[in-house]
Amino acid sequence: xxxxxxxxSLGTVLLGSGLLVIxxxxxxxxxxxxxxxxxxxxxxxxxxxxxxxxxLQVLVYAGGIMVLMVFVIMLLDLRAKDLESMKGKWTTAxxxxxxxLGVAGTPFWMGALSGLPSAKPALKEGFGGLASLGETIFASxxxxxxxxxxxxxxxxxxxxxxxxxxL
Amino acid sequence: xxxxxxxxTTHYLxxxxxxxxxxxxxxxxxxxxxxxxxxxELMLNAVNLTLAVFSRANGDETxxxxxxxxxxxxxxxxxxxxxxxxxLYRLKESVDLDLFRSLKG
Numbered sequence: 198x199x200x201x202x203x204x205x206s207l208g209t210v211l212l213g214s215g216l217l218v219i220x221x222x223x224x225x226x227x228x229x230x231x232x233x234x235x236x237x238x239x240x241x242x243x244x245x246x247x248x249x250x251x252x253l254q255v256l257v258y259a260g261g262i263m264v265l266m267v268f269v270i271m272l273l274d275l276r277a278k279d280l281e282s283m284k285g286k287w288t289t290a291x292x293x294x295x296x297x298l299g300v301a302g303t304p305f306w307m308g309a310l311s312g313l314p315s316a317k318p319a320l321k322e323g324f325g326g327l328a329s330l331g332e333t334i335f336a337s338x339x340x341x342x343x344x345x346x347x348x349x350x351x352x353x354x355x356x357x358x359x360x361x362x363x364l
Numbered sequence: 365x366x367x368x369x370x371x372x373t374t375h376y377l378x379x380x381x382x383x384x385x386x387x388x389x390x391x392x393x394x395x396x397x398x399x400x401x402x403x404x405e406l407m408l409n410a411v412n413l414t415l416a417v418f419s420r421a422n423g424d425e426t427x428x429x430x431x432x433x434x435x436x437x438x439x440x441x442x443x444x445x446x447x448x449x450x451x452l453y454r455l456k457e458s459v460d461l462d463l464f465r466s467l468k469g
Binding site: 201247270325341348 | 368371373374375376378383386387388389393394395398401402405406409413417419420422423432435438439441446447448453458460
């Protein structure tokens, strides 16, 4: 009951702000809508008993990635004239949206998901929490985790090199 | 209260598919580089939602671990992507995707 109400309200906020992201002319307005979408998505993660994922969604996405994005948008300081010229046609956007909905909905209208069990399994104590997820990562996914640190290091160095004025 | 039927796995998957469609439409229809990047993030988030949904439906945490990895890769992608945006802006004084056609065959 409460899950249903929360699901529909969070889903509405999520999709509404998602639509705002792709329709606003000013990228700063898109970025603000994006932060709202990330907040709503963190709520949905909470409904799915993925507590750590919800917290990291807010910390990393809304707190880290979007701040970087807003920072760069403000750094480049685009003029309203340039933004107007980059406005797409809304008919194109609508056609794209309908086409993507058709493709993304394929498993639904083909009925491929009818075999999914409707009852949710009972979860162990602390499912999706820090201790439980940490155990899963460090017990069975240690190598990809370490590779991730290499990737982040390479990304930081790459970003520095790319944004230098003279190489 | 038949209008408030309990949400199933399919409901969550439908939400994720809708979000992915919105993100794809943004990437395809917008010419502003920033909005395209943000729509890309929306698509990544839709995939993350699917991972979390199946993790819940199977009672297995591996899906959430993969979602966390995706978040880290998205952070790296945003960092390099924005550096490329700055480099392109220095080159053309604009973030209009239609101007960056020199790689087009």
